[in-house]
Amino acid sequence: MASRTRLPPPTTLSTLTTLTTRRLPSSSYLPLQTANQFFSEHHHRPFSSTSTTSSPSKYYPPRVPPKPLYSTTPPAISYLPPPSNDPTQHAVPSPPPHEASLRDASSIFTQQPPHFLYSASKFLQVPPNSHTPEICLLGRSNVGKSTLINALAGVGGQAAARAHGLKARSSGLAITSKISGSTKSMNAYGFGVPTKAQRQMALERAAELKRERELAQKLTAGRRGSRAERRGVVHEPPPQFRLIVVDMPGYGLGSQKWWGLEIEKYLRRRVMLKGAVLLIDAVAGVKDADRQVMELLRDCGVRTAVVLTKADKLRKKEEGLEAEEVEMHAEARVEGVCLDVWDELRAVERVSLTWLEGAEKGWEKEIWVTSAGDVDVRGDGAGVVGARWAVCRMAGLVEDNRVLKPVVTPLTAPSKIVRFEDLQFGTAPATPKEEPSDSGTASDAEASS
Numbered sequence: 001m002a003s004r005t006r007l008p009p010p011t012t013l014s015t016l017t018t019l020t021t022r023r024l025p026s027s028s029y030l031p032l033q034t035a036n037q038f039f040s041e042h043h044h045r046p047f048s049s050t051s052t053t054s055s056p057s058k059y060y061p062p063r064v065p066p067k068p069l070y071s072t073t074p075p076a077i078s079y080l081p082p083p084s085n086d087p088t089q090h091a092v093p094s095p096p097p098h099e100a101s102l103r104d105a106s107s108i109f110t111q112q113p114p115h116f117l118y119s120a121s122k123f124l125q126v127p128p129n130s131h132t133p134e135i136c137l138l139g140r141s142n143v144g145k146s147t148l149i150n151a152l153a154g155v156g157g158q159a160a161a162r163a164h165g166l167k168a169r170s171s172g173l174a175i176t177s178k179i180s181g182s183t184k185s186m187n188a189y190g191f192g193v194p195t196k197a198q199r200q201m202a203l204e205r206a207a208e209l210k211r212e213r214e215l216a217q218k219l220t221a222g223r224r225g226s227r228a229e230r231r232g233v234v235h236e237p238p239p240q241f242r243l244i245v246v247d248m249p250g251y252g253l254g255s256q257k258w259w260g261l262e263i264e265k266y267l268r269r270r271v272m273l274k275g276a277v278l279l280i281d282a283v284a285g286v287k288d289a290d291r292q293v294m295e296l297l298r299d300c301g302v303r304t305a306v307v308l309t310k311a312d313k314l315r316k317k318e319e320g321l322e323a324e325e326v327e328m329h330a331e332a333r334v335e336g337v338c339l340d341v342w343d344e345l346r347a348v349e350r351v352s353l354t355w356l357e358g359a360e361k362g363w364e365k366e367i368w369v370t371s372a373g374d375v376d377v378r379g380d381g382a383g384v385v386g387a388r389w390a391v392c393r394m395a396g397l398v399e400d401n402r403v404l405k406p407v408v409t410p411l412t413a414p415s416k417i418v419r420f421e422d423l424q425f426g427t428a429p430a431t432p433k434e435e436p437s438d439s440g441t442a443s444d445a446e447a448s449s
């Protein structure tokens with residue numbers, strides 16, 4: 001009897017859509033090593049329906065693993081400061097956040113395409129928000145704020161660098177440019193799906209506002225009420241996003257003085273502002289303007305995390321060296337910038353009682369290193385996963401379960417511990433006299449006598 005060849009099942013529209021739109025469960029994310037092995041083992045196997053094996057799975061192409069969480073770069077690069085009284089100042093690489101927690105943070109940014117919410121040049125034009133946590137990005141012009149927004153949304157490298165004009169805007173991307181001062185207003189982007197709790201709070205608030213309105217109408221005997229009476233009744237749509245990130249105009253070259261005034265109003269008055277990310281160019285380091293912004297953040301009591309940008313440029317500058325040496329030099333320079341930043345933050349902290357190292361409304365001691373706009377890096381760019389996590393942590397969306405122990409460098413010459421009673425004040429400690437040896441010269445003998 002002739003063997004019958006089994007034909008592949010027909011592809012219907014519904015199977016096609018399920019194949020293309022089905023999201024893989026988060027547990028199916030593979031670490032890079034496994035993903036590479038998977039590709040080398042399965043991806044190039046010829047796909048043929050005339051194969052002799054009888055497994056039905058052969059009719060479907062091999063399951064293509066989703067893009068790993070991070071492509072060729074480590075997920076999070078961050079440093080912790082030494083204790084302030086440590087004589088040997090070193091930036092200490094911090095332990096990476098838990099992988100599940102990193103994945104949670106990343107999924108908030110990438111579970112749905114980013115949404116451009118509004119552009120406001122004045123604080124009064126900013127729509128009300130009383131439910132969705134907000135984080136703003138601050139930094140000198142051209143430091144890479146808009147590029148970081150795109151990278152947070154999963155659009156890094158060349159795509160982020162090419163994000164120009166209305167096309168970028170309509171797809172929820174921030175517009176980037178080599179020319180300083182390209183972002184001229186406060187641009188807000190919504191990420192993720194709101195939680196049930198957020199929606200519930202919004203419903204309760206809407207009911208409360210309705211009651212207030214009815215009471216105001218009763219008090220004014222059916223009149224609409226004066227402007228003063230109606231003030232405070234805010235018509236706000238229910239939350240659409242889990243998190244809002246606001247891209248601010250940069251300060252410095254190409255900026256306008258009044259932008260700063262509007263940003264200050266935003267920092268002082270925005271109710272849902274949970275923190276600010278201060279971006280510092282890893283090549284240029286800390287500038288006077290950055291110091292002034294740290295002071296402003298302190299005075300407004302805004303929680304602050306520092307992100308270093310353009311770290312890839314440190315690596316590219318020294319092409320004559322061996323790869324390992326280049327890497328070491330780049331790392332040393334990044335550490336140098338981190339130490340400068342901590343110095344500045346500690347100096348700015350000195351005149352404050354609340355804006356303190358590691359405090360709720362203070363500055364985050366951990367500094368995150370990124371190269372979000374590195375066009376040579378496929379995907380997210382180095383360290384962007386860490387930046388996502390830092391943003392989510394400030395917004396209260398992920399928890400930090402790490403134990404961040406301060407690393408104390410042991411003193412090189414440990415000194416003897418002396419009891420207080422044994423301390424001698426005012427007189428120099430008696431030193432035992434040395435007997436001149438026979439072999440000693442005449443001058444030695446004079447000195448000892």
Ligand SMILES: Nc1nc2c(ncn2[C@@H]2O[C@H](COP(=O)(O)OP(=O)(O)OP(=O)(O)O)[C@@H](O)[C@H]2O)c(=O)[nH]1
Pocket residue numbers: 139140141142143144145146147148160161175176177178179180181182183184248249250251309310311312313370371372373374375
């Ligand atoms: N090599 C490299 N280039 C970057 C990086 N981040 C940003 N850039 C480039 O820096 C330039 C400025 O980036 P933007 O994101 O527009 O900077 P911005 O801070 O938004 O600037 P303003 O809107 O003017 O305040 C662009 O040409 C980016 O491609 C990075 O990590 N590495």
Ligand SMILES: [Mg+2]
Pocket residue numbers: 145146147175176182183247
């Ligand atoms: Mg910009």
